[in-house]
Amino acid sequence: MYSYIDQHYEAVDFGGRDLRDGELIRCTFERCDFSAASMEELATTGCRFVDCSFRGALLNASTHAESAFLNCRFTEANLFVAKFSACKMTGTDFAQAQLDGFTVAGGDWSYVNLRHARLTKQDLRGVCFKEADLSGANLEKADLRGCDLTRVNLAQAKLKGADLRGAVMDGVNWPSVDVKGVRMDAAQAVLFLRAHGAKVD
Known part of the structure; x- marks a missing residue:
């Protein structure tokens, strides 16, 4: 298990990487690409993802608390039993995403697809x-x-x-x-x- 705290990433390509079973706390990601990344059981707390792509990413059983995903793209991503608690998801696109068993506990999902x-x-x-x-x-x-x-x-x-x-x-x-x-x-x-x-x- 890895842990990143208070880190900032801009236009970084994480596509296809193994990012499973990690912990992200108060990190910011702007215009980053997580396409086809393995992010199962990832936990985010107080993070900000702005204009990021999660196309085809595996986010099964991931948990997200008070994180923001603004204008992000989860096209064809797998969010099976993922949990979003008090997250801000404004303008995010979930086209063709696998959402079976996922949990939404409060939060702002305005303008989402x-x-x-x-x-x-x-x-x-x-x-x-x-x-x-x-x-x-x-x-x-x-x-x-x-x-x-x-x-x-x-x-x-x-x-x-x-x-x-x-x-x-x-x-x-x-x-x-x-x-x-x-x-x-x-x-x-x-x-x-x-x-x-x-x-x-």
Whole structure:
């Protein structure tokens, strides 16, 4: 096991490297490439990754606490049973990433790309998904209570059995959302009805 503390890296190519079972504390990585790197069981705490690529990287069972991944790319990365606790993920792209069993505990996931992501039965309570793209995502039986879903794209998302109570849903395009089997609160029901032309007193 290795440990890096308070290190700064800029435009470094870590592609294909063996970075397994390491610990990164308060490190900063700017425009670094981790493509196809082996990063299983990596632990980050208070780190910042800015405009980095994790394309095809193996991050199975990795844990991330209060770290920031800003405008990063996890295209085709494997995040099986990875855990993100209170992380800031603004603008990050998870296109075709393997997300089975991964855990999100709070944090800011604004503007992320989670199109067609498989998020069934996920506990996503309190996460900020402001203006995120969740179109086509499978959110069946997901717990989204208390989330900020302002202007989120939920077109063609599967929401059967999902719990949206207490979530902020201003600006959501309700006509594109299939609410069959979804648990909603009264305020959301009013927004839904008004979006479909009903006059609610």
